[in-house]
Amino acid sequence: MTISNPLLDFSDLPLFDRIRPNDVSPAMDALLSEVNMALEAVTSPAFPAEWNAIASTLDVATEKLSRAWGAVSHLNSVADTPELRAAYNAVLPKVIEFWTRLGADERLYAKYKAIDAAHLNTEQRQAHKNAVRNFVLSGAELTGAAKERFTKIQERQAELSQKFSENALDATDGFAHYAKEGELSGMPADAVQTAREEAAFEEKEGYKLTLKMPSYLPVMQFADSSAVREILYRAYSTRASDQAPAEFSQFDNSSVIREILALRLEEAQLLGYRNYGEVSVVAKMAKSPEEVVIFLRELAHRARPYAEKDVADLHAFAAQHMALQDPQPWDYAYIAEKLKEARYSFSEQEVKQYFTAPKVLAGLFKIIETLFEVNIRNDTAPVWKSGVEFFRIERAGQLVGQFYLDQPARTGKRGGAWMDDVRARWLRPDTGKLQTPVAHLVCNFADGVGGKPALLSHDDVTTLFHEFGHGLHHLMSQINERDVAGISGVEWDAVELPSQFMENFCWEWDVLKHMTAHVDTGEPLPRELFDKMLAGKNFQSGMQTLRQVELSLFDMLLHTSYNATADVMALLNEVRNEIAVIKAPAYSRTAHTFSHIFSGGYAAGYYSYKWAEVLSADAYAAFEEAAHTAASDSTVSVATGRKYRNTILEVGGSRPAMESFKAFRGREPSIDALMRHQGMAQ
Numbered sequence: 001m002t003i004s005n006p007l008l009d010f011s012d013l014p015l016f017d018r019i020r021p022n023d024v025s026p027a028m029d030a031l032l033s034e035v036n037m038a039l040e041a042v043t044s045p046a047f048p049a050e051w052n053a054i055a056s057t058l059d060v061a062t063e064k065l066s067r068a069w070g071a072v073s074h075l076n077s078v079a080d081t082p083e084l085r086a087a088y089n090a091v092l093p094k095v096i097e098f099w100t101r102l103g104a105d106e107r108l109y110a111k112y113k114a115i116d117a118a119h120l121n122t123e124q125r126q127a128h129k130n131a132v133r134n135f136v137l138s139g140a141e142l143t144g145a146a147k148e149r150f151t152k153i154q155e156r157q158a159e160l161s162q163k164f165s166e167n168a169l170d171a172t173d174g175f176a177h178y179a180k181e182g183e184l185s186g187m188p189a190d191a192v193q194t195a196r197e198e199a200a201f202e203e204k205e206g207y208k209l210t211l212k213m214p215s216y217l218p219v220m221q222f223a224d225s226s227a228v229r230e231i232l233y234r235a236y237s238t239r240a241s242d243q244a245p246a247e248f249s250q251f252d253n254s255s256v257i258r259e260i261l262a263l264r265l266e267e268a269q270l271l272g273y274r275n276y277g278e279v280s281v282v283a284k285m286a287k288s289p290e291e292v293v294i295f296l297r298e299l300a301h302r303a304r305p306y307a308e309k310d311v312a313d314l315h316a317f318a319a320q321h322m323a324l325q326d327p328q329p330w331d332y333a334y335i336a337e338k339l340k341e342a343r344y345s346f347s348e349q350e351v352k353q354y355f356t357a358p359k360v361l362a363g364l365f366k367i368i369e370t371l372f373e374v375n376i377r378n379d380t381a382p383v384w385k386s387g388v389e390f391f392r393i394e395r396a397g398q399l400v401g402q403f404y405l406d407q408p409a410r411t412g413k414r415g416g417a418w419m420d421d422v423r424a425r426w427l428r429p430d431t432g433k434l435q436t437p438v439a440h441l442v443c444n445f446a447d448g449v450g451g452k453p454a455l456l457s458h459d460d461v462t463t464l465f466h467e468f469g470h471g472l473h474h475l476m477s478q479i480n481e482r483d484v485a486g487i488s489g490v491e492w493d494a495v496e497l498p499s500q501f502m503e504n505f506c507w508e509w510d511v512l513k514h515m516t517a518h519v520d521t522g523e524p525l526p527r528e529l530f531d532k533m534l535a536g537k538n539f540q541s542g543m544q545t546l547r548q549v550e551l552s553l554f555d556m557l558l559h560t561s562y563n564a565t566a567d568v569m570a571l572l573n574e575v576r577n578e579i580a581v582i583k584a585p586a587y588s589r590t591a592h593t594f595s596h597i598f599s600g601g602y603a604a605g606y607y608s609y610k611w612a613e614v615l616s617a618d619a620y621a622a623f624e625e626a627a628h629t630a631a632s633d634s635t636v637s638v639a640t641g642r643k644y645r646n647t648i649l650e651v652g653g654s655r656p657a658m659e660s661f662k663a664f665r666g667r668e669p670s671i672d673a674l675m676r677h678q679g680m681a682q
């Protein structure tokens with residue numbers, strides 16, 4: 001039989017050049033029926049409770065589903081058309097329904113529980129442990145009324161988080177202030193023009209200012225009128241709350257927040273925990289909510305003197321240069337822009353001339369090849385657009401992994417940058433052969449103009465390094481068990497370690513001077529310009545750290561201390577009094593639009609950002625230490641790179657992240673390196 005549907009060909013790489021919208025529905029229907037049959041087979045009473053037997057039936061089928069659906073989703077993100085989007089949306093609910101049902105299947109849970117872990121190798125044991133844990137957190141141990149209630153709680157929570165984000169969105173979109181001629185002095189010309197056009201579009205006089213970032217930010221940073229800034233600041237910080245004007249009262253999230261918190265507490269108690277904070281850390285690197293709280297308070301303690309100095313600098317500058325003696329909350333961003341300009345002004349446009357895409361990529365590849373003892377070569381594969389590149393990574397002539405690189409921005413391509421897996425490293429239970437990993441690396445860089453190569457901003461370069469960090473975590477894996485290979489099974493608060501780690505190289509003079517060449521003259525980045533960039537990098541890092549700590553601490557305390565009589569605003573005020581260096585007005589309602597924790601999956605997990613930053617900075621510090629002791633003075637140290645690769649990248653999720661970190665550093669993580677990197681050390 002010849003396979004005519006390209007989505008059903010699993011012989012090697014996806015046939016991206018042949019997949020058509022009409023292929024999606026028949027292929028996914030066939031694969032869904034296959035996975036359903038596999039699920040029925042492995043859950044039948046006669047089926048053996050053995051890891052390999054389940055894997056070669058169920059995992060082989062679900063892997064096909066993931067790979068085919070992954071190809072469709074990928075095309076939907078990078079080469080969208082109305083036909084493909086329709087085909088994607090038609091199938092999406094069926095795919096979600098299957099994964100949800102699989103994750104809660106009691107028969108499958110019983111089968112996994114019956115597996116004798118003594119017969120598993122260490123990788124399988126970790127994958128098995130994760131699988132059982134996920135079932136338990138999905139309520140698989142509950143029975144009778146408790147189970148019914150658990151399901152009801154899940155459904156209601158999904159509705160509430162949807163309601164929360166709709167309220168936040170509608171409150172943001174609902175507000176507009178029409179400014180008069182002359183009220184926008186100081187603002188960038190493009191922002192003023194957009195405001196004028198938006199008002200004209202509604203046949204209104206003046207300039208339309210809104211709470212959406214492209215409008216709100218330039219006002220807060222640049223508008224000379226304190227009165228206009230105050231109007232927008234107040235509207236922004238009371239969105240979706242009881243403090244908003246009466247016309248927006250239908251968007252008030254107060255009761256939504258209380259119901260979400262009450263349901264999370266009930267869910268935690270049904271699962272046998274004291275609070276939701278305890279549930280959140282079960283699958284994370286942090287051992288307990290208390291450990292997170294101690295971590296955040298130490299970070300605040302260390303950052304406080306620097307944050308106080310940041311505020312003092314702003315006050316002094318405002319008094320001396322702006323005749324502003326008593327700054328209000330809506331003045332700080334404005335003062336900060338003026339201070340930044342006075343201290344560190346350099347042109348982003350000038351910096352860009354030195355970062356041509358091919359030179360940057362060659363520099364990045366060189367670092368990877370040296371640090372991780374591999375070769376990166378051009379390779380061929382079916383692609384979705386011309387200009388998409390494909391590479392293979394080899395070590396000593398052996399294939400390690402392959403990746404697609406899709407750099408240019410274009411119509412039909414989702415914005416931003418990301419890494420995604422095409423397939424994972426897996427010693428396949430069906431064929432006994434080793435499958436090598438494949439990844440997507442996607443960015444959105446502007447094309448070159450006038451026949452010149454594309455020019456990248458320093459932010460673009462950092463993004464590229466970040467995504468390659470995720471990619472290397474996936475591709476360098478030496479683990480044979482799919483669900484703990486690469487980034488699979490890695491604790492959520494540790495998954496950004498390899499990505500943020502790579503960003504550090506973008507701030508090394510030694511690296512940048514080899515990675516830059518002026519687009520016209522070929523000269524490397526001047527040292528003087530680099531020093532200015534470096535000085536500006538840590539501007540207000542003390543204040544920014546405390547702001548992140550404030551949100552993280554509020555999130556964790558809210559999810560550990562909430563009960564029926566709790567007062568959310570009182571807790572927020574307590575945290576502000578403890579942490580913040582700039583006093584928020586009494587009307588400010590940050591919680592009411594804190595979408596990360598009420599509709600974004602970060603509940604009792606917002607601290608993860610700072611947590612992973614500590615890990616990546618401390619890991620990178622090992623390379624700085626190596627540079628100090630080596631004759632070359634370079635952080636691109638082969639010996640340290642090998643150790644990092646062996647202890648962190650190659651082992652992926654096959655053991656706890658803390659074990660991997662300790663194997664690399666010889667000790668537990670320390671905050672010191674992050675403080676130093678952000679200019680907060682003596």
Ligand SMILES: [Zn+2]
Pocket residue numbers: 466470496499
């Ligand atoms: Zn990332």
